[in-house]
Amino acid sequence: MRSTGEVLGLAENFPLAFYKSQEAAGSELPHAPAAWENKKVLISLSNKEGQKDQVLEIGKTLKNLGFTLVGTQGTADFYNANGIKCDVVNKIGAGRPDVVDLIMNKEVCLVINTPKAKRNYAEDRKTIRKACLKYKVSYITTIAGALAAVKGIEAVKNGNGGEGGVKSLQEYHSLIK
Template structure:
């Protein structure tokens, strides 16, 4: 369970602990609005090759298997990337890793946290291999059989000059009634990859691969929890500049109007008709941005997310995903190129 205040924590204990009093309770504190970073590295016990530093689109707290990620990172500073690379090399040597290693970091402000270190191959290894042209599983096998990184020289194999985005494929369409909100438990059943000269184009392709056809115009519905409201005006402004009409519930609309944005107000489900679900059913909304906080808020907005899913309206359940979606839609105004992996590699080699 994810709890946001003392009342929710008390409710959880009253509901769960009496049934299984012998079980320990693990309490973790989330880093809210922190950036999560996945790192894959290859080590022979002496030298370390940092294969990929991937920036997650969704913030820390969303399971890494459900979060989109981009390689190379699109918003991390040079100092953060260099610091993470140095920490990865130090950990690989200290742990005497021979083979692949995966580390998950979180960055909040200038502080870098280590979430977990796994001295094994991760689900991101195939993605990093395709995104960089370096066959990590093959090289890891050679290292475990006695070869050194100096002999294999993965640095010389590396390709670049493009951006790659890994997106999770979520099965919600097959399970009517299931809430699409993301959290610490993994839901995804697959992955797709988008590739392009820019982050926007790569993210756009990843969404198409995952089954979300992003709109080019129309009404965009926004309703977010109180913690996300300070970050929403910047995202809403991006969509307004792209020509979208903004549609919001009363509280969110008030926040956006304070920032000078033109917003159409719509009723919540329990406030009467026609409400936001009616508009979704009538295909009058092109995109939904809806974030939930505690149990009660999640329950109130579940009907909105369920309707978006049922009527195939693209949706975002985090501010970070909404921000990336705006960038992707903006990139579609330019010409989008479709090329094979081999063509990307060949163009980089020629360049």
């Protein structure tokens, strides 16, 4: 049998299952910061208004978990206008430090980037993805993925992962009613 590289995140709830699936895939999500830590999440979103409720939930959840938000100008303006503090970082080619500098300097522990499909954004998307892979920073490209990730981080912090540990498929099956 040949490996297809697929992984399974299995848990008693979806947020924890998603968190575990990312860990198994080698794209481990960060833990919520302890009181003495300053962990930053870089956010650059193209469609903030079209998915406003989800985008605000992502920002609020990250802030409530203790993360510092850093966004490109439009994203930072959106969050700040909605009462969620977000620092500003330059886009690629708009001055230094820019988003790639933050990744290279290990200043961020998670990147959420949902770029537009235009030609100049495609090159930025590749550059950001390569930097995230090289410097081992988790990278999310959809609002749905970002929402699942922050809910997973929240579940781990709040201990909503059931008893934890490893269970066999048979043990999970026995819980079905």
